[in-house]
Amino acid sequence: MNLYSGVGSIKGVGPKTLEELNKCGIFTLLDLLLYFPRDYKKISICNEIGEIKNKQEVILQGKVVNIGKDIRTKRGKVLSQVKFINKGTYFKCKWFNQPYIKNYFKINNEYTLKGKIDYFNGERMLINPKIIKNTDFISENSKEKVMPVYPLRGKIKTTTLMKLINEVLNSIKIEENLPTRIVKQNKFCSLDMAIRNIHNPLNIEMLYNAKRRLKYQELFTYSLKILMLKKYKEANNKGISFNISKELNELKSRLPYCLTNAQNKVIREILIDQKKPVAMNRLVQGDVGSGKTIVGIIALFNVVKNGYQAAFMVPTEILAKQHYNEVYNILKHFDLNIKLLSGSTSLKEKEKIKIALEKGEIDIIIGTHALIEDNVKFKKLGFIITDEQHRFGVMQRNKLFNKGENVDVLVMTATPIPRTLSLYLYGDLNVSVIDELPPGRKKVNTYYINKKEENRVYNFALKQIDEGRQVYIVCPLVEENTDLQLSSVENLYEKLKSKYFSNVNIAILHGKMNNKDKNEIMEKFKNNHIKVLISTTVIEVGINVPNATLIIIENAERFGLAQLHQLRGRVGRGSEKSYCVLIAEVKNEITKKRMKTMVNSNDGFYIAEQDLKIRGSGEIFGVRQHGEEGLILCDLIEDINILKQCSIDADELLKSDCVEDKEIIKYIMKKLDNTTKYICFN
Structure with a gap:
């Protein structure tokens, strides 16, 4: 049985079941086996x-x-x-x-x-x-x-998934693909045993052994990919040497604000990289509101003024539009052709843009994943920025990189990453940090309260609305999860509409909505037509509404500290005083410590370090956000110790002269070409 065959090849999977499986992201037999229980x-x-x-x-x-x-x-x-x-x-x-x-x-x-x-x-x-x-x-x-207990979407049932998974497992034996010495050294169960017990554990001990083995498998392959990328870039590191454009001074003088010392320092580091005849590969970390975008725009401008094209890739359509407006407004005096390409761009406009890109008529293209489609071609691509890069897997970043020759790459994130973690996560990147907020950026006052006191919070929200302000309300899940007993967006909407906001225009926003509806709601919220937005973490990245002064986070104990800090960054963007209220069930000292960290600090880097320390205790917080870095099972903060060990082991494997080790590298790399997932076999 070929694991890359479609799930439709399983006996009994008809068109309707196939459609439902596809809705869950299950297209191949491998996808099915890697669809792990939540x-x-x-x-x-x-x-x-x-x-x-x-x-x-x-x-x-x-x-x-x-x-x-x-x-x-x-x-x-x-x-x-x-x-x-x-x-x-x-x-x-x-x-x-x-x-x-x-x-x-x-x-x-x-x-x-x-x-x-x-x-x-x-x-x-x-x-x-x-x-x-x-x-x-x-x-x-x-x-x-x-x-x-599987994550379910559409009409698919757990019994259906279990039946299909058992059918596949009954017809195959999964071969080992880690070096024998690593399996023995760590006393791992076999890969075959791990996959069987992650889906159908014989007992708790077998489940623990399966998870331990598969987490290592995933992070070892991830580390190997990062190190091989670094090795490849070192061996083929010819790049474009860009001159420093004289027009940079005019651009800086036209800015409506002064840059901070931290921004100027990072811009210098980028320009030095651009001048070198080697390809830049740099990560810019900056806290929420630290001004990363303008740093990126200056870097784009310098490349374009050297006669090359530049691409700016972001994870969501809302953010792409926002960046397009900002880039356009800052560079409109310089006679540049700047375009936006996203999922909702009309087919006619898409074709025009693609033709113009290939002819070299477009200087700067800003877009979503649409930029990495095979038929998007550049005449002279010299520079790529990916924003909120942790939302793009290594493979996706590489796909854009390969659209040019020896292009410079800048990746940006507003998620502060502890130095200890970034060494292993981004071993192939040089790191710059914007650790200073622009003057005038206000501190967001943060409080945490118990669920029983929610009346106070929602009455305060009404007061903010009466004063002409807007409010975000965040809850963790779209649908009711009886195991976790969390409020769903729909239920929360009904409750709050009837109890507090009967005369207020409120709306729902969540990831399962189509892009058109999402964008429409965000536009209405931006334009102050919607006063209260009840949302999942889809608002976490990049939405800028200066008039929103209050964010209320329900079930705050279910979010990681870094994510709470990201969500808090949605407010405090205007001139008015802003607030963040965490409604949490504080049942133990660790939760209390996390809530206090949020109340006492607005420094994302400090919060990230605390997150690492607290989560390092082995306590699991937050609903797992699948898909970050393409990982299925691992959480890079919770599993940092496994990541460290995997990084060391992967490095040793790459340096090894052993025939078995060389064969394993070839084997894993070949399999990685067929899938975006890091747990790969057979």
């Missing part, structure tokens, strides 16, 4: 039904003693019943609107069932239980079963 739940394995407490979820065996006739209830539902016996105790199973279920049972046959026990009129029963066919995990010593 959580796990423990279910008791019970030998005797008499021992089970009411409402307890269990797995138990029973022999069929009677198959009842279907009954139609007063509400019109069809009720099917089967009676079982377990160790001398009778119990019933009931299913609603599943009349076909009776066909799965035969009198005197034994079955294994999973469901929740209910006591009704002295009778024990299971409502809508599932039949478990594979009972290998049940032995005399088994006390519980660890069940996977």
Whole structure:
């Protein structure tokens, strides 16, 4: 079985199931195996039904003693019943609107069932239980079963995913692809065993071993990719030598503000890089509001004035539009052709832009992922900036880099990264830091309160609105998650609209909306037509609304410190005093410490260091943000110690003369060409 085959090749996957799997980002068999559970739940394995407490979820065996006739209830539902016996105790199973279920049972046959026990009129029963066919995990010593909980989208069900994953795993054996010495040295389970137990753990210990192995697998491959990129660039590091344009002085004099010392220092570092005949590869880190964009614009301007084209890639359409307006306004006196290319650009306009780019008629192009499409070609690309670069995987950054010859690369981020982490994360980059905020940038007053005191916060929000200001409200999830008991955007909207904002224009914004609707809502919020925006973390990056003076973050304990700081950066952008209120369930000292860190500091670099220290304790905070750096299982802050070890091991592997090691490098690199994911095999 070829893991790069489409999921449609699995028996039983029809067009509808295929469509639903695609909605989850599952296109190949490899995608399916790498679609890991978001959580796990423990279910008791019970030998005797008499021992089970009411409402307890269990797995138990029973022999069929009677198959009842279907009954139609007063509400019109069809009720099917089967009676079982377990160790001398009778119990019933009931299913609603599943009349076909009776066909799965035969009198005197034994079955294994999973469901929740209910006591009704002295009778024990299971409502809508599932039949478990594979009972290998049940032995005399088994006390519980660890069940996977998958992230679900559309109509796809956990049972469907489990069935398809088991079908693929039953037909393959995953080969080992790490050096033997690394597997032995770390006492890792095999890769095959790890993949089987991440989806269907035999017990908690096996799940721990599987996660440990796969996290290493992912970060080792990631480290190898970064180091090979660095090695390649060192070996092929011819670049364009750009002159320092005399018009830079005129550009600086036209700016409506003075640059900070930190901005000037970083601009000097970039210009020195540009002058060298080697390709620049630099990361600019700057806290929220530190003025990275103008630094990037000056760098773009110098390249264009040397007769080359420049590209500016950002992760979202809203941010692309914002940057386009800023670049255009600052450079409009210099007779440059500046264009915007994104998903919502009309097909006719896209074609015009692509033709003009290839002819060299466009000087600066600003856009989203649309820039890395294969049919986007440049005549003379000399410089690339990627903003919020942690949102683009190494592969995506490389794809844009390969559209030119020996181009200079500048990557920017407003997510402050601790120095200890950036050494391993960006081993292929030189790092510049803008560690000073422009004068006049106001501190955002931050408070944390308990859920019980939310009345105070929302009454304060109404006061801000009465004064003509606007408010962000952030919650972690789009849909209700009963396990985490978090407010969803929809539920929060209904609650707040009826309780506090009945006469206020409020709206919802989340990642599952299409770009057109997202952009429309953001434009209305920007233009003050919407007063309150209830959103997920989709607002985390780059949205600039100076009139927004308050951000309320629900379930703040569920976010990492760095993310809370990023969200706080949405306010404090105008001349008015701004506030951030964290509504949190403070149940332990660690959560309390994190909330206090936010209250006491507005310094992103200090907060990032604290995040590293606190998360380093092994406590897992926040809902995992999948997709950062293309990682599936790892969190680069939580797993920094694994990352450090992987970086050392990957470096040793690259320097090794051993034949097995050289073959492994070739093998992993070949597989990385087929996928954007770092856990790759077979």
